[in-house]
Amino acid sequence: MSHQRYQNCIEACNACAVICNHCAIACLNEEDVSHLKRCIQLDLECAAICRSTAEVMSLGSNYSEHFCRICAEICNACAEECEKHASMGMEHCRECAEACRKCAQACEEMTHVA
Numbered sequence: 481m482s483h484q485r486y487q488n489c490i491e492a493c494n495a496c497a498v499i500c501n502h503c504a505i506a507c508l509n510e511e512d513v514s515h516l517k518r519c520i521q522l523d524l525e526c527a528a529i530c531r532s533t534a535e536v537m538s539l540g541s542n543y544s545e546h547f548c549r550i551c552a553e554i555c556n557a558c559a560e561e562c563e564k565h566a567s568m569g570m571e572h573c574r575e576c577a578e579a580c581r582k583c584a585q586a587c588e589e590m591t592h593v594a
Contacts, residue, residue, distance in 0.1 A: 489586040490537050490538060493530040493531070493533050496530045496580055501523070502572060503523045506573075507565075510570075519573065522558040526555055526558040526580060529550060529551045529554045529555075530555070537590075545591050548587040548590040549591050552585075555584035559584065563577045
């Protein structure tokens with residue numbers, strides 16, 4: 481199985497990981513960090529699974545689809561949390577939610593490829 485079939489998803493995962501890291505750091509720099517703990521935790525978890533999923537796909541692994549399922553689940557959870565903060569004007573959370581949704585969609589598409 482060639483990693484080329486996963487190229488768009490690999491790129492979405494890598495982009496999501498970068499934006500999730502940015503969001504976590506931006507949240508840590510907010511005045512009231514206490515209400516952002518879950519957001520920061522999910523940002524870090526999402527970045528980690530996105531990096532891992534991209535790596536597994538780049539290997540053309542038979543487990544790529546399994547990783548994609550988990551990645552989509554975590555990306556959607558992170559997006560939901562970030563959307564709460566985005567509605568309060570936190571731009572970094574809006575950008576993160578958008579990247580997470582895009583990555584989740586790309587990963588979900590990979591689970592339906594024969």
